[in-house]
């Protein structure tokens with residue numbers, strides 16, 4: 575991609591959680607869905623890849639312990655620095671690719687689950703990385719990808735929606751890659767309805783909260799905000815936040 579994602583997350587790290595702080599229902603919904611799709615046993619070893627600040631880990635932390643902590647993998651140290659200071663979380667500064675190839679070792683050789691929540695789009699070789707990670711799963715272990723589908727229903731300006739679609743992996747392609755890695759695959763869309771104050775939304779866009787927005791100049795974003803204002807005149811905006819859930823289970 576054209577933007578420097580490390581720089582993007584460094585800049586965003588301090589405001590990332592504040593963006594979602596007024597959406598506790600969404601955070602709880604997502605944490606529940608991840609729990610439901612992973613269905614981990616107590617003591618299961620879980621690695622959250624592209625964990626960021628660990629915003630969606632609350633439910634998984636219920637089954638983690640200091641002896642079996644969640645391994646929070648992220649190449650951005652500023653994001654990892656914002657993880658809660660909790661013995662049930664172990665930060666590891668690495669990319670998905672470095673874990674998949676073994677270039678950087680996890681504290682354990684194999685895990686019961688890898689979770690990617692809105693991080694898979696940063697991975698360049700998705701099939702190769704998923705294959706490498708599948709080799710590091712225990713029997714019955716799972717890889718869960720939660721990813722925005724290419725076509726968003728967000729109230730963004732058209733150029734941003736189009737550019738986002740061009741850079742986002744197709745859920746069916748990720749499902750096929752898991753299948754090729756000899757995993758048993760499920761693939762569906764889960765939907766959460768969002769109502770947001772229009773001015774708050776516009777502030778998020780101005781702050782370039784999505785990485786795709788940081789590929790636009792300030793002038794382009796300002797023009798995009800005018801387009802949003804025209805298209806969404808009401809003080810509140812409602813839209814469907816849709817997520818692809820793609821899961822592979824090792825035989």
Ligand SMILES: C[S@@+](CC[C@H](N)C(=O)[O-])C[C@H]1O[C@@H](n2cnc3c(N)ncnc32)[C@H](O)[C@@H]1O
Nearest residue numbers: 583624625626629650653669670691692693696
């Ligand atoms: C949109 S954030 C998602 C953070 C967290 N999972 C969440 O949902 O709140 C994407 C994260 O992926 C990380 N990332 C970027 N490139 C990566 C890579 N190659 N492998 C793993 N994570 C990566 C970023 O540093 C960032 O923290």
